[in-house]
Amino acid sequence: MTFFIKTFGCQMNVNDSEKIRHLLESAGLAAAVDENAADVIIVNGCAVRAKAQEKIFSYIGQFPRAKRIIVAGCVAQAEKRDIFRKKVKVDYVVGTHQFYRIAEIVAELGHGAAPGAAVAFTRQWQELVPAAHSRSSAVTGYISIMEGCDNFCSYCIVPFTRGREKHRPLAAILREAEYLAGRGFQEIVLLGQNVNHWHEARSGSSFPDLLRRLAESVPVRWIRFITSYPGYHDAELVQVMAEHRAIARHIHFPAQSGSTRILKRMCRTYSRSQYLEIIRAFRRVMPGMKFSSDFIVGFPGEGDRDFRLTLSLLERVEYESVFSFVYSPRPHTRAASLAQGLPAAAVLERLYALQELQAGIQLKNNRRLIGSTVEVLVTERHPKKAGEVIGRSESYRVVNFASATPVGQFAQVRISAAGPHSLRGEEMPRPHD
Ligand code: SAM
Ligand code: SF4
16 A cells, blocks of 8 residues: 655644654555555644634545545644545544554555544643654754643644643653754754643653753754743743754744733733843843744724734744734633634735735845845755745745755855745855865
8 A cells, every 4th residue: 555645734733744654654554655656645734713713624636435534633633523524535534642543544445444533632641753764854843742721722723633731751752853964963852732731750851951951861963842832931941041052043932912902812921021021031041042923913802902912922022923814713712612703804005014014024124134144053954946945044044055065064145145935045155165
């Protein structure tokens, strides 16, 4: 049997697909070059917004009914057996805690098994380390350090699709990081819904302790982590980051709104001023510290003043990048029962205003870099321009330049031009060139 995995969503979904691929390859199955060549297609995706879920179903809808399709991950967990009542044909549903059964399920389907669902939650951490060759990148290695979420933000379906928080043992995290470093990965990204809430009771270790251990013992150039929840901020993190240059000075730190009144309605546990105080605390110690964020616009009850507070937060923090979303009511969540006071067109207008403001901020930030030299990790060769490569800076800026530096290596690049979404530059000769 051959398989093809289609992933929709964030880094966590990508890492889940890596785990699925690893399990199938370990069972002797081969990855197909594309959907048409595959005996079974595994669609693994996100359920955070209704639109994300619709995209997944329209993808499945394009295949003939004879094609075997497994829906896995968050969308599988959100839909469970209801998926079999939809117009699209699905053969099996595999939830977020049931990946370890994937090879057995694929084999059963190969023998003509009836449609079914594996969607139970488990309380234990399931140790699953994708082999280097099953991963989506040979440069950036994802490491799950926790699963699930206990926060129940009033708009969010994640606690219902990923279950309660589970933290991975410290020793297992260190082992995976060393495994990746040993195979030449240049950066590791620690993954979880609230990574800064990770802790291990047995050793008394906190998230800053984990970062310190990684920075001191694992030889990779950049250690990143995503996502940090502002309500779990620990001042020790600032100190650890200041002491270790291997920890990238860029944090994805979703605010969701700049208005304390809306944050309360969202059941976020911090205020605007607490959020800004954390940003200041980082920048007092590391003036060049960079942040990115997520924002939801049009949350029920968001007035003009609340929205203006969101815009002013963007201006105060000067984020490197921002993901902005129109609020989408989701099943099981508390906010789903709240009335949406604004017409859809007014919400979209707010979304565009936020995006325009942020594009201006990024352009200004990027122009400041012209003339300076930045360290860039080459992530790919340009698909269309011969001799050109694309890379990323420490703060995740896209940098384009002409270079022969191979993918997975670093270059020093002098920035010569800047747009809102990327930079251009010239590679500086290395000292020994
Ligand atoms: N755990 C992370 C946090 O607390 O920031 C984020 C997890 S969520 C998968 C990613 C982003 O999706 C959130 O930061 C939020 O901006 C957005 N999101 C979640 N639920 C949403 C909803 N119902 N409507 C619109 N955006 C939503
Ligand atoms: Fe969702 Fe809030 Fe948990 Fe993030 S912290 S996953 S937004 S419930």
